Amino acid sequence: MKLARNILLVDDEPSWLRSLAITLNRLVPEAQIDTCIDSRQVDNRLALNDYALVLLDLTMPFHSGENLLEMIRSKSPKTRVIIVTGVNEVDTAVRCIKHGAYDYFIKTDNVDNLARTVRRALEVVGLERNYLMIKERFLSRTLAHPQAFNNILTCEPALLDQFSYLEAVAMSPEPILICGESGTGKDEFAKSCHQLTCPDEPFINIKLAGVNYDAFELQLFGKITSHADGQVSAQAGALHHVHTGLLYLNEIGDLPLEAQAKLVDVIEHKQYYPVGSDRPYPVNCKIIASTQHDLLTLNREGKFRSDLLYRLTSHKIKLPPLRERKLDLSMLINHFINLAANKMGLEAPQQPRNLASQLADYEFPGNLHELKGMVFDGVSRSDGIQLNITPFMEAMNERNNGVIKPKDSISYPKELPTLAEMSQALIDEAMSRTANNQTAAARMLGISQSALSRRMKTDK
Numbered sequence: 001m002k003l004a005r006n007i008l009l010v011d012d013e014p015s016w017l018r019s020l021a022i023t024l025n026r027l028v029p030e031a032q033i034d035t036c037i038d039s040r041q042v043d044n045r046l047a048l049n050d051y052a053l054v055l056l057d058l059t060m061p062f063h064s065g066e067n068l069l070e071m072i073r074s075k076s077p078k079t080r081v082i083i084v085t086g087v088n089e090v091d092t093a094v095r096c097i098k099h100g101a102y103d104y105f106i107k108t109d110n111v112d113n114l115a116r117t118v119r120r121a122l123e124v125v126g127l128e129r130n131y132l133m134i135k136e137r138f139l140s141r142t143l144a145h146p147q148a149f150n151n152i153l154t155c156e157p158a159l160l161d162q163f164s165y166l167e168a169v170a171m172s173p174e175p176i177l178i179c180g181e182s183g184t185g186k187d188e189f190a191k192s193c194h195q196l197t198c199p200d201e202p203f204i205n206i207k208l209a210g211v212n213y214d215a216f217e218l219q220l221f222g223k224i225t226s227h228a229d230g231q232v233s234a235q236a237g238a239l240h241h242v243h244t245g246l247l248y249l250n251e252i253g254d255l256p257l258e259a260q261a262k263l264v265d266v267i268e269h270k271q272y273y274p275v276g277s278d279r280p281y282p283v284n285c286k287i288i289a290s291t292q293h294d295l296l297t298l299n300r301e302g303k304f305r306s307d308l309l310y311r312l313t314s315h316k317i318k319l320p321p322l323r324e325r326k327l328d329l330s331m332l333i334n335h336f337i338n339l340a341a342n343k344m345g346l347e348a349p350q351q352p353r354n355l356a357s358q359l360a361d362y363e364f365p366g367n368l369h370e371l372k373g374m375v376f377d378g379v380s381r382s383d384g385i386q387l388n389i390t391p392f393m394e395a396m397n398e399r400n401n402g403v404i405k406p407k408d409s410i411s412y413p414k415e416l417p418t419l420a421e422m423s424q425a426l427i428d429e430a431m432s433r434t435a436n437n438q439t440a441a442a443r444m445l446g447i448s449q450s451a452l453s454r455r456m457k458t459d460k
């Protein structure tokens with residue numbers, strides 16, 4: 001989102017007006033400055049331009065600054081006013097602040113202080129306008145870009161609300177955090193945000209589970225190496241490749257603490273240093289993060305930095321688990337049937353009429369990953385006419401029988417396998433049951449995704 005940057009300087013002294021404009025142009029180069037010498041023109045100028053800030057003299061012919069202050073605050077409440085005057089009276093200053101002035105300066109005050117206040121006021125106006133825009137868009141409840149959500153099927157009000165919210169905050173300069181259990185559609189929401197913000201720019205998905213600090217630094221920032229012969233070689237990181245696109249930081253809760261500190265720097269200062277370089281490079285991309293963990297709990301346990309937590313939670317999207325979206329079941333099953341049949345080159349089988357109601361009490365611990373896996377399995381076993389429901393029945397039976405007792409259900413060969421072989425077999429089984437989804441497989445095995453990823457790497 002573009003920050004409001006235009007400022008109107010109002011004063012009847014031409015020489016002061018000129019010198020103030022020159023000073024502010026130098027000290028606040030991001031601002032766009034207009035001047036107005038005739039107090040009767042202020043109303044008109046505000047009607048023609050959406051000023052973020054007005055710097056107002058108090059004693060002028062025709063209209064006094066105090067009258068103009070009241071007029072501006074009532075007609076243009078989104079515009080802030082700073083009084084800049086030769087009148088050094090406490091009573092007047094107090095009255096102006098009471099009537100809504102952002103600050104009060106005497107003309108003899110240090111201009112650096114004035115410039116600092118102007119910059120801060122521009123930031124405040126930017127934040128206020130951003131907040132108002134989000135509120136207005138969210139309350140309107142209509143989607144301006146419904147096609148951005150084409151991949152997310154739902155008729156659940158809770159999820160439809162999240163569409164409106166994402167659309168409202170998508171253009172905000174702050175990062176967005178998507179929370180939800182594994183398989184609730186976090187990746188799909190990140191892709192929708194990309195469609196909403198910068199569809200023609202790159203979308204880069206960085207999986208942070210199991211990534212250590214060095215790998216994170218290299219992957220995100222890249223590396224610049226100066227060789228002995230004076231040559232310099234560079235390895236570009238994701239922040240370079242993504243340019244003005246969208247950077248999706250997947251499973252941010254798994255990021256090591258040191259790497260979290262680096263990320264705070266990126267978000268806060270909008271710049272980064274490649275490994276081996278002391279030259280900063282600008283960050284121009286949109287940042288989205290996702291987590292299936294509760295970051296507040298991780299923070300209380302000392303595993304997640306507070307500064308990163310607060311920066312990430314300005315815009316938070318919470319995705320409900322599939323067990324709370326039963327209205328969607330039948331539609332999702334049909335969607336996955338068509339997807340599976342298409343992929344397998346088969347005729348799409350029919351969904352049995354009462355399947356969704358039979359699944360009403362099933363919890364779907366693996367959410368949409370699990371449902372998708374079941375439907376794909378059911379399609380591959382189907383007779384081409386009706387979806388085979390064995391995978392669904394098996395899952396429900398396992399639940400109904402409570403936790404499976406390994407002793408009862410595992411039969412061991414005469415010669416016992418080693419622990420390593422057994423662990424590998426379990427990992428293979430979990431990966432196959434979850435259609436190779438590491439997050440869901442880790443959940444099934446009762447370990448973290450990073451632990452599973454490490455085991456898979458060491459087992460290779």
Ligand SMILES: Nc1ncnc2c1ncn2[C@@H]1O[C@H](COP(=O)(O)OP(=O)(O)OP(=O)(O)O)[C@@H](O)[C@H]1O
Pocket residue numbers: 151152153154180181182183184185186187188189292332335368369372437439440
């Ligand atoms: N509402 C939906 N409609 C159709 N398909 C969906 C929907 N939500 C998710 N999916 C599909 O379900 C699967 C899981 O979704 P996704 O990968 O976005 O979940 P996730 O929360 O990011 O999972 P993880 O935490 O494991 O990365 C994907 O194949 C995705 O395309």
